[in-house]
Amino acid sequence: MKKLLSLVLAVALLATMSMAALAESDKELTVWYSGGVNGKAIRKAAELYTTANPDVTINIEEVATSDRETRLTVALSSGDMSGMPDVTLFQDYSSQKFLQFFPGNFVELSSAFDFSQFAADKVGYWTYDGGVYGLPFDSAASATFARLDYLEAAGYTLDDLKGITWDEFIEIGLKVKEATGKYMLTETNYGNLLMVLVKSSGKWYFNEDGTANMINNPGVVAAVETIKKLHESGIVKENSDWASYIASLNNGDAVCTVTGNWILGSIVGAQDQSGKWGMTNIPSMGEGFGHYSSNGGSSWVILESSQKKDLAKDFLKIFTDDTFNTFVINELATVPTYLPAQNLDCIKAPYAFTNGQAVFADIMDYTAKTPVIEYGPFNSEVEANMLVAVEEVFAGKSVADALQTAEETVNFLIEE
Amino acid sequence: MCTSLRFQHIREVLPMINVRPRRPISLERKTQRIGWMFIIPALALVVLTHFYPMFETLLLSLQSGKANNLKWAGMRNYVRLFKDATFLAALENTLFYLVVQIPVMLSLALILAVLVNDRKLKGRGIYRTLIFLPAVTSLASCSIIFLRLFANDGYINTLLLNTGVISEYIDFLANKWSARAIIILVMTWRWTGTNMIYFLSGLQNIDDSLYEAAAIDGATGVQAFTRITMPLLKPTLLLTTITSTTGTMKLFDEVYNITGGGPANGTITLSNYLYQLCFGGVPQYGYASAIAYIIFLIAALLAFIQMKVGDKE
Structure with missing residues (x-):
């Protein structure tokens, strides 16, 4: 009986294995994405593409951002690409790390797409050695999103937040907190804001030779000093994790958030606040620093290990499709970085959630004004050590000392 | 424990009935061999999934570099x-x-x-x-x-x-x-x-x-x-x-x-x-x-x- 059972099980196992092998036809694509807005976008893209091409099947699998990169790192390091998708969403932030340290594993796309039609800031992330390896998706231009009703209660309007400095922002924040009891800004560990601020200086963390430059980098020094002022002012709700941060936006605890415009996709989650939100550019850190920046954002890449690169390229063309981009803008409040999309009617149409303000056209404008900078591959090292520096400054260390340590630690990790 | 007790007993009994065991060691070896055969599958797994990676890790710890560009570096990492x-x-x-x-x-x-x-x-x-x-x-x-x-x-x-x-x-x-x-x-x-x-x-x-x-x-x-x-x-x-x-x-x-x-x-x-x-x-x-x-x-x-x-x- 046991023998029979094990035989049956073995046969069943073999059958499912061979069926799985057979099932992967040459008209089938596997795509990795992460949840939320990206998930809704890729589901729509797959739906549109398979309607037009009924013989194609698109398997979409949700893999969290950090897991995606960890799994890909393991596969690329070991050279065993089995179980890897054909197409995957990729954080722009990690692009150069993978392009420079695992070269030859991503498909060059400029033969299939005209990258002059995409936002230069996004294309910059994915340019390596003369080629472009990622298809830009959402705009990551930073913006200030603010609750109009709270501002009004303190006697301010959205225009009072436009083109101001962070010092002025704090001043307004203190008055708004006094009038409404609400926190002027909501943040997590300042990781996102740090990126926004440094990039708004027009210069990133590195010298020309690739070494880290923090202590003698005016943008970095100003960013940490600004964050210190914000932390000490008491106008910031500092959330312990991302879920609390999103909750603070949706439950009315906070007046503003300053981050990539993709946050709008989460803000509109609270439909009862429709008409109460407005958007403007970000405060500047003072003389010589700008009001435009970007943070976060993702692009689509095709892996060289894929057997179906042409099909994958053809599928990605859906991201330049008007129907798709209209859906993304109207339904997901996400702005594509495909520039011809700015001619779509929905871009200029008044948007009810932001009290009629045509935010998508504004975001397109911010995207064009975002400084284009060289990122280099060591962003995670920089981020980890900059957060340490910020936390040390909160605990009483001087900005100069904290940045000195951060610069030394990052250079220690880079030199190897 | 049980088997060794039993064999002690057999060895005590055998001289009494005046029959020399033909190859008592080989009998013991045989039981040992059976014992080993029980252990081998588990042991092989431990070696394969624990000791082998530990050995590879040791070799890896003597190399330095980024991603897959590794070079021998002796004790430099340490x-x-x-x-x-x-x-x-x-x-x-x-x-x-x-x-x-x-x-x-x-x-x-x-x-x-x-x-x-x-x-x-x-x-x-x-x-x-x-x-x-x-x-x-x-x-x-x-x-x-x-x-x-x-x-x-x-x-x-x-x-x-x-x-x-x-x-x-x-x-x-x-x-x-x-x-x-x-x-x-x-x-x-x-x-x-x-x-x-x-x-x-x-x-x-x-x-x-x-x-x-x-x-x-x-x-x-x-x-x-x-x-x-x-x-x-x-x-x-x-x-x-x-x-x-x-x-x-x-x-x-x-x-x-x-x-x-x-x-x-x-x-x-x-x-x-x-x-x-x-x-x-x-x-x-x-x-x-x-x-x-x-x-x-x-x-x-x-x-x-x-x-x-x-x-x-």
Whole structure:
């Protein structure tokens, strides 16, 4: 009986294995994405593409951002690409790390797409050695999103937040907190804001030779000093994790958030606040620093290990499709970085959630004004050590000392 | 045990009936061979999944470079470690957890084991289950539970705010010492039950007659505990200390999920840093492997000391 059972099980196992092998036809694509807005976008893209091409099947699998990169790192390091998708969403932030340290594993796309039609800031992330390896998706231009009703209660309007400095922002924040009891800004560990601020200086963390430059980098020094002022002012709700941060936006605890415009996709989650939100550019850190920046954002890449690169390229063309981009803008409040999309009617149409303000056209404008900078591959090292520096400054260390340590630690990790 | 007894018996009997066993050694060898055959599959798996990767890790720890561009570097990684501020912070934190958390947890586990071992205690099965229950929770889940408890908008802050004890939330995770305390709390909550079960099984192996005899001789409860329970529990104590030590040396999930190593590397562990080096930034597998060997060496050294101190026989 046991023998029979094990035989049956073995046969069943073999059958499912061979069926799985057979099932992967040459008209089938596997795509990795992460949840939320990206998930809704890729589901729509797959739906549109398979309607037009009924013989194609698109398997979409949700893999969290950090897991995606960890799994890909393991596969690329070991050279065993089995179980890897054909197409995957990729954080722009990690692009150069993978392009420079695992070269030859991503498909060059400029033969299939005209990258002059995409936002230069996004294309910059994915340019390596003369080629472009990622298809830009959402705009990551930073913006200030603010609750109009709270501002009004303190006697301010959205225009009072436009083109101001962070010092002025704090001043307004203190008055708004006094009038409404609400926190002027909501943040997590300042990781996102740090990126926004440094990039708004027009210069990133590195010298020309690739070494880290923090202590003698005016943008970095100003960013940490600004964050210190914000932390000490008491106008910031500092959330312990991302879920609390999103909750603070949706439950009315906070007046503003300053981050990539993709946050709008989460803000509109609270439909009862429709008409109460407005958007403007970000405060500047003072003389010589700008009001435009970007943070976060993702692009689509095709892996060289894929057997179906042409099909994958053809599928990605859906991201330049008007129907798709209209859906993304109207339904997901996400702005594509495909520039011809700015001619779509929905871009200029008044948007009810932001009290009629045509935010998508504004975001397109911010995207064009975002400084284009060289990122280099060591962003995670920089981020980890900059957060340490910020936390040390909160605990009483001087900005100069904290940045000195951060610069030394990052250079220690880079030199190897 | 059983088989060797039986063969002793056969060997005693054989000369009596005056039949020389033909090849007694080969018979013993044969049973040994059968024994080995039972062990080999498991042994092969251990070698393949443990010793082989350990050997590869050793080779990797002697190479340096980024991603797959590795070059032989001798002991350079190990020398480099002691110039690395993050590594030293992680080492300090890991040893801190070791020194503070293990004694707290084991004393608590022992006290609880003695309490629920009391035959007169009503519903002790329920107590045992409840205390053991956290051990079946996944590490990530209990980390998230504790994060939600101590978050700025978490249960504790809400409770304190609503009862008017505080007027502004307390950022427990932004302070090094309170963050460490939370890590120790979640480790204790998660692992005390497991250790209590070990102690409980140790306690149940102690013959009741010893306590009865001691009671007749006029020993107090405390005397019975220190003179009978403690010495007889020594092997269990040794086992729990060693497993807790190796567990703490490998501590990862709790810190990763609750504090992410912060504030300012105040809670980061060796395993967290190792993971960060492999998957956080540009991979440095050689350097990370050297940390893996440091963890291994410290755990082995501590286990050796504990065995020397704890088990003189």
